[in-house]
Amino acid sequence: MSRLNTLLLTALLALAAASSAWAISLEDAARQAARQHDAKVLSARTINRDGRRVHEIKLLTRNGVVKTVYVPEDS
Structure with missing residues (x-):
């Protein structure tokens, strides 16, 4: 049983x-x-947004407009 536990733990870590x-x-x-x-x-x-981790980026465009974009962390 110990060998199986080690194998499962290794797989989870990977x-x-x-x-x-x-x-x-x-x-x-x-x-x-x-x-x-x-x-x-x-x-x-x-x-955290809707249960997912996202990057919230606030930008200043050349026109002087502040824009917020969201980039999923897992993208």
Whole structure:
């Protein structure tokens, strides 16, 4: 039974490591949003929204408009 427990624990740890490898960092999400909207980043934070972790990025566009975009952490 000990060998089975070790195997299951190893598999769970591997899955956890793989899922975090797919997550986009807050810095990368902010850079991507600024580039896509041709804007400057005013603030960036990670929040829980509808049960999911998302990056909330506030941008200042060239027209002087403040825009908020949400980037899923697992995108």
